[in-house]
Amino acid sequence: MIHIIVGKVKRVLQSCGAMAASEEDVKLLGSVGSPFVIRVQIALKLKGVEYKYVEEKLGNLSETLIQYNPVYKMVPVFVHNGKPISESRVILEYIDETWKQNPILPSDPYKKALARFWSKFIDDKCVAAAWKSVFMVDEKQREKAREELLEALQFLENELKDKFFGGEDIGFVDIAALFIPLFQQVAEFQLFTSDNFPKLYKWSLEFYNHPVVNEIMPSKDQQFAYFKARAESLAASNK
Amino acid sequence: MIHIIVGKVKRVLQSCGAMAASEEDVKLLGSVGSPFVIRVQIALKLKGVEYKYVEEKLGNLSETLIQYNPVYKMVPVFVHNGKPISESRVILEYIDETWKQNPILPSDPYKKALARFWSKFIDDKCVAAAWKSVFMVDEKQREKAREELLEALQFLENELKDKFFGGEDIGFVDIAALFIPLFQQVAEFQLFTSDNFPKLYKWSLEFYNHPVVNEIMPSKDQQFAYFKARAESLAASNK
Numbered sequence: 001m002i003h004i005i006v007g008k009v010k011r012v013l014q015s016c017g018a019m020a021a022s023e024e025d026v027k028l029l030g031s032v033g034s035p036f037v038i039r040v041q042i043a044l045k046l047k048g049v050e051y052k053y054v055e056e057k058l059g060n061l062s063e064t065l066i067q068y069n070p071v072y073k074m075v076p077v078f079v080h081n082g083k084p085i086s087e088s089r090v091i092l093e094y095i096d097e098t099w100k101q102n103p104i105l106p107s108d109p110y111k112k113a114l115a116r117f118w119s120k121f122i123d124d125k126c127v128a129a130a131w132k133s134v135f136m137v138d139e140k141q142r143e144k145a146r147e148e149l150l151e152a153l154q155f156l157e158n159e160l161k162d163k164f165f166g167g168e169d170i171g172f173v174d175i176a177a178l179f180i181p182l183f184q185q186v187a188e189f190q191l192f193t194s195d196n197f198p199k200l201y202k203w204s205l206e207f208y209n210h211p212v213v214n215e216i217m218p219s220k221d222q223q224f225a226y227f228k229a230r231a232e233s234l235a236a237s238n239k
Numbered sequence: 240m241i242h243i244i245v246g247k248v249k250r251v252l253q254s255c256g257a258m259a260a261s262e263e264d265v266k267l268l269g270s271v272g273s274p275f276v277i278r279v280q281i282a283l284k285l286k287g288v289e290y291k292y293v294e295e296k297l298g299n300l301s302e303t304l305i306q307y308n309p310v311y312k313m314v315p316v317f318v319h320n321g322k323p324i325s326e327s328r329v330i331l332e333y334i335d336e337t338w339k340q341n342p343i344l345p346s347d348p349y350k351k352a353l354a355r356f357w358s359k360f361i362d363d364k365c366v367a368a369a370w371k372s373v374f375m376v377d378e379k380q381r382e383k384a385r386e387e388l389l390e391a392l393q394f395l396e397n398e399l400k401d402k403f404f405g406g407e408d409i410g411f412v413d414i415a416a417l418f419i420p421l422f423q424q425v426a427e428f429q430l431f432t433s434d435n436f437p438k439l440y441k442w443s444l445e446f447y448n449h450p451v452v453n454e455i456m457p458s459k460d461q462q463f464a465y466f467k468a469r470a471e472s473l474a475a476s477n478k
Contacts, residue, residue, distance in 0.1 A: 070394075071360060071364075071394055080349070083349050085349070085352045085353075085356070086356060087355075087356055087359060090352050090355045090356050090359065091352075093351075093352065093355065094348055094349070094351075094352040097348040097351070098348050109333055109336040109337050110319070110322050110324075110333070112332075112333075112336070113324045113329050113330075113332065113333040114324075116326075116329045116332065117324070117325060117326055117329050120326060120329065121310060125310075155309075155310055
């Protein structure tokens with residue numbers, strides 16, 4: 001009798017598992033070369049989550065994307081079982097909460113707060129200054145933005161205590177910070193070297209050498225093409 | 240025998256509780272009238288967390304504050320058992336994770352992602368546009384910022400489905416959004432009325448009437464004094 005019940009429970013559990021697997025619909029709308037899309041791709045790869053990638057063309061976004069992200073009209077958009085989420089850091093948190101394996105945020109609330117603080121800092125202070133340091137028309141403004149960027153990098157340099165920001169393996173802040181070496185690759189000036197920011201420089205090598213990052217990272221040409229298209233798209237929207 | 244053991248366990252638990260209570264050191268460095276400080280105060284009040292409030296003078300911040308928040312040199316700074324956290328949304332998440340009672344974020348990961356998205360939207364789109372709409376020297380730029388702000392408010396109006404953004408009780412997005420009615424109170428122009436944004440207008444009344452919000456909210460004079468000091472402090476730092 002017990003065997004029969006156990007057998008039934010097993011079959012029910014198996015069929016539930018099969019249903020869950022077939023119901024899992026994971027999609028990422030991105031543009032090759034976008035550092036914000038790469039963030040999401042790295043997180044999904046670290047978690048081992050399978051997904052469908054849909055390429056969006058900057059300057060000519062699909063109606064689906066605009067419907068999913070009417071506020072910012074930007075990639076990445078992550079769609080889980082039909083429900084869309086925008087903003088890369090919001091997506092990363094969702095992924096970390098939904099697929100618990102290989103956590104990218106620390107479990108300790110204080111360490112988690114610090115990870116949120118520094119990843120927000122990267123978006124607020126580094127990303128904007130990096131763009132301005134290249135694309136501002138006025139040379140003085142470009143120079144000012146470059147100084148702000150170097151100041152922000154100094155904070156990150158001081159914050160790096162271990163191999164990665166996340167400790168011995170890559171985590172939330174590392175994934176957010178990928179913008180910095182990627183930007184250095186495509187920008188025309190040398191942002192950080194082993195001389196001015198030795199810890200950040202070493203980190204960038206470790207980061208690029210990580211097998212998951214290595215597999216995800218697009219080619220330099222693809223990165224360059226993205227930054228060019230993004231700049232053109234921004235210029236067009238400011239007209 | 241059982242009674243003796245139960246008694247012992249009770250005493251141990253009581254002494255643990257007493258220890259925990261005496262070790263709990265909660266401090267908030269703020270400036271009266273700052274909407275970002277009020278966010279933290281509302282969260283702490285909703286949770287019933289006792290804390291020590293330390294007033295900081297804008298334009299003449301204490302060395303302690305600068306030591307705690309060297310990156311932004313701004314209030315609020317929240318200090319829990321000697322560990323400082325900056326950035327109001329990061330602080331709110333920490334408070335919600337540390338004191339579980341009366342959650343301000345939904346437990347469902349998707350709803351949580353939406354709450355993070357909209358609170359970030361308020362900071363990115365409403366706060367900056369609101370400041371610019373008042374403090375930009377050029378009238379055309381002020382007008383442009385005002386249009387951006389109204390466009391952002393329309394998104395929030397469409398997002399309001401219930402009494403509060405958080406449903407039947409106030410949550411993360413409501414706490415973030417307090418900036419908007421507070422700004423309307425101190426700015427010289429009518430931002431939203433029962434005509435142009437009826438749902439947002441009704442929400443602002445419900446929000447102000449909430450007993451916790453009502454208790455925390457500073458007087459109009461205090462709010463005005465804060466905005467004036469903040470504008471002067473910004474003007475001085477841009478010189």
